[in-house]
Amino acid sequence: MLNLKFIQENPELVIERLAVKRFDARVIVEKVIALYKRRNEVQSESEIQKAEMNRLSKEIGQLFKDGKSSEANSAKEKTVELKDQIKNFEIEFDAIESELAQLQVLLPNLPSPLVPIGKGAEDNVVVATGGEMPVLPEGAKPHWELAAQYDLIDFELGVKITGAGFPVYKGFGARIQRALINFFLDQARENGYLEVQPPYLVNEASGFGTGQLPDKEGQMYHDKTDNLYLIPTAEVPVTNIFRDVIVEAKDLPIKTAAYSACFRREAGSYGKDVRGLNRLHQFDKVEIVRIAHPDKSYESLDEMVAYVQSLVEKLGLPYRILRLCGGDMGFTSAITYDFEVWSAAQERWLEVSSVSNFESFQATRLKLRFREEGHAKPQIAHTLNGSALALPRIVAAILENYQTTDGIRVPKVLVPYLGGCEIIR
């Protein structure tokens, strides 16, 4: 969330930048400014009275100690009115605070100046492409047909056990999942990321910290008995490792990677977009998260984009990198790069990664700070994350792009992870 003081000092900037995200912030910003001003007045007033109250209390204590109880009792009477006034100020102050907090979470993050103007997906800017388009054999099939033909993934069985969007992976289908997870984690480790295994259920505070709550409850599975949420991405538990933490500047950037299953309710999706592996309620993903110095967070972003790019290149998949336009960006992001791989039989691009700099937006909610050498005052850090990578669409693209009339070839980098198997028949 945006810092209140920042909003108050830069109202026009906030309104102007949020217009890029096609968000009209004027009314909220004006309310925030008015409330913030009143909040400070109330605080100052009540603190003067509290100071007086503290002074009187000490005096009364001293009078009792000196045995001057009649003087003490008359001093007590003076506190009655004061107490009342303090109480009133506190009620008003609390009301203002909660109203401010509610307004504050309505404002999305400011997009970086690098973000292109635009309405939706069609306005995203392709910043890089790579890999070679495969030449498919006659009668090439989409991945869901291949998955059935080679008995790799059973979608109907998943429906029986759970429901749509919860496939059962079998044989090489299961092994290729495991191979990809291990490959991605090994790559991350070699690139200096600390591997962690986070919980898959998180509490409300964690959901709030990364921006899923309030507001996006509908996207997460929720266990009401214990009030816990199934994670939609490892970003949530991993970033929350750093909630209420002050780190040393010399330790930045902090690089963390985690594999997790991800759970998304994805209400309202249908049609070819959700066919096969294109969109699932449960899927696997390796996520990378960074805590960065504010001066260096864009350097970190570039490194993360280059890293994800190296993964899709090693897998030999044709890809493109998009810089999302304002209208297509998420609520919490300052800038986002999407990676898409070409799914040759479906003849469409599939999003497999999203790499974002959140700047101070999440860190403000998380109270994630860092301290420069010495006794410097803690400052808000920057957070970033990216998928590296999400499995299902990678599997879809591998199945489709690597299909031959003899079977499905295994990308070279995965062969060692599949016990030397070079082709799935």
Place this chain on the structure above:
RNA sequence: GGAGAGAUGGCAGAGUGGUCGAUUGCGGCGGUCUUGAAAACCGUUGUACCGAGAGGUACCGGGGGUUCGAAUCCCUCUCUCUCCGCCA
């Protein structure tokens, strides 16, 4: 699920109604000594908000209450630990 104990500063651990933002130890930082280091000694060391500043206010797990005054008393919630039960 049953019974009990507990939650205090980076960590350990005092503090049961007043001058306590909080004894002390460890750790961290600075210094003395040393060729250097260790040891020893001295000093220093929480966060947030308001304020131009001086300074003020708040915070001892969260919330509420009693009181002129609460880390300390009362209520409530959450969490942790121990034992029993169940269990991968």
